[in-house]
Amino acid sequence: MIASPASGSGKTTVTAALARLYRQAGRRVKVFKCGADFLDPAWLALASGQPADNLDLWLTGEDYCRHALHRAARDNDVVLVEAAMGLFDGAPSAADLAVRFDLPVALVIDASAMAQTFGALVLGLAAYRPPLRIAGAIANKVAGPGHAAMLRESLDPALPFAAIVRGEGLAERHLGLVEPRRTTGDDARLLAVADALHAQQVGDWAPERRFRPQALPPVPRLLEGRRIAVAMDEAFSFVYPANLACLEALGARIETFSPLAHQPLPEADALWLPGGYPEAHAARLAAHPDMARDLRRGLDAGKPVYAECGGMLALCETLADLEGCRHALWGLFPAHAKMGRTLAAIGPQSVDLGHGPLRCHTFHYSRLTTSLPPFAHATPAGREGTGEAVWRQGGLTASYLHAWFAGNPVATAALFGARP
Known part of the structure; x- marks a missing residue:
């Protein structure tokens, strides 16, 4: 799971860039979006090359989530889940989903206006809800190498870390991100972020994960022929x-x-x-x-x-x-x-x-x-x-x-x- 402490931190950019990174490595990628969202999945589908579905313990239900994750793991090499809003926001939250299915979480944090507090924020997110597993921390909108070094030093040395230098994000409007087909230049942005993540070996953070199957009730053919x-x-x-x-x-x-x-x-x-x-x-x-x-x-x-x-x-x-x-x-x-x-x-x-x-x-x-x-x-x-x-x-x-x-x-x- 790719999650953040708040909306606007760069989750969609990083998730889409990771999908591109894995695809460039020849892997088949399935991406999910946590919560009831239509715009982020459009970007995630473009990056992964297949539809991005929604997961939500309330809206779609736990059985559907388990079924979808098992099917995705069966048919793909990599499964990514972009969280919604902040990691612990909502009831149920993205953290609830991660804990329920033991999904390791990569944190994406807008570090543009902070230094050592970055480490305190990561520590707080990691400790707030045991047994949540943090796979690593990605600092977004970093000013340069010196800034990245300060952020790295604020963390436990054993925790994987990556930095993305400040740049233009994906375009937004009043309901969220603009649809991909209405935007120019964002593909180059995703490729640049994918290259940065590749150079810092972010693609290697996630361990192997197994999901058990979940059968869903048969759907009656009530609209047959319509x-x-x-x-x-x-x-x-x-x-x-x-x-x-x-x-x-x-x-x-x-x-x-x-x-x-x-x-x-x-x-x-x-x-x-x-x-x-x-x-x-x-x-x-x-x-x-x-x-x-x-x-x-x-x-x-x-x-x-x-x-x-x-x-x-x-x-x-x-x-x-x-x-x-x-x-x-x-x-x-x-x-x-x-x-x-x-x-x-x-x-x-x-x-x-x-x-x-x-x-x-x-x-x-x-x-x-x-x-x-x-x-x-x-x-x-x-x-x-x-x-x-x-x-x-x-x-x-x-x-x-x-x-x-x-x-x-x-x-x-x-x-x-x-x-x-």
Whole structure:
């Protein structure tokens, strides 16, 4: 596991660079992201050459985590897990995951504004939660050799250490990192970090680890023969790979399309509009010549439409971006949305729409007003926060929630028209 004391320390850069390092050595690498994240996995997938899946003891469940880790170890030479936020943040935390599966932890610490305190911080992280195992410490944003020497001297000499000289990080925006396809120059950055890690033998830190198998319950073929259209492009990119796998295990055939490229809505039995960045592309989405009409025809014909977060915003009557420009969107959902500069909601929640609880996560900066009464409200997993509303109108189900389909395939199938 690659972890840090706080967000913004460089975990994703180091994890992606390690994946590149191992790939350059001819090894097959599987990378996981701890927690409910869509953006970091895009970088990790680019670096590793295969999809990066999510692990979370609450959202995905312990059995899924054990199953996924065993399968990854069986099929790959190296398994990396990027932690979420700070190592001990959240309940459950990345540290909980590391302890549960005995994952050695490489610490990545932004050392740009510290010297000997680096050692105290590493010592505190290592001692805070026995039996957590620390594999080594990586100092990020180091000024030069003298600075690196001070940091090294602050540590137990037996603890492996590496330093990354200060440089540009991966580009960010309001939901986190910018998607790889929207950024130039970052591949060279990852290669430079990979070279630095190689020179300091960081790839040799992790010992061999064995995982025991975990069988998962069989998935009923409740969507056998059904075609599900899934919007997938820069405006609708927040898709867990495991969610697509769950739909296929349910028997569905996936048809992806790009509303941003003005591709037509495919002939399908149901539609999924995932989250993403519709506010960054509102004008192009609004200009789609056929989408509003085709969506209306599908709903009138009784076809289910499931819209998550950004997908819901695209269905609103209007969407105001951060500059205050109000765009007339597809108008299938009687609501108006407005982007904000402060976080409106974040955290794990669960919701029961009639077929048992679906575990979900919410993270958004926009706020929505509608006269439509909620069909249901989610329940926050922690003690704080407000449960997100879920709206239903005809075949449309819309919410800010991002659901983890594999946790309840029966409830998932119902979202797309199955009658369990």
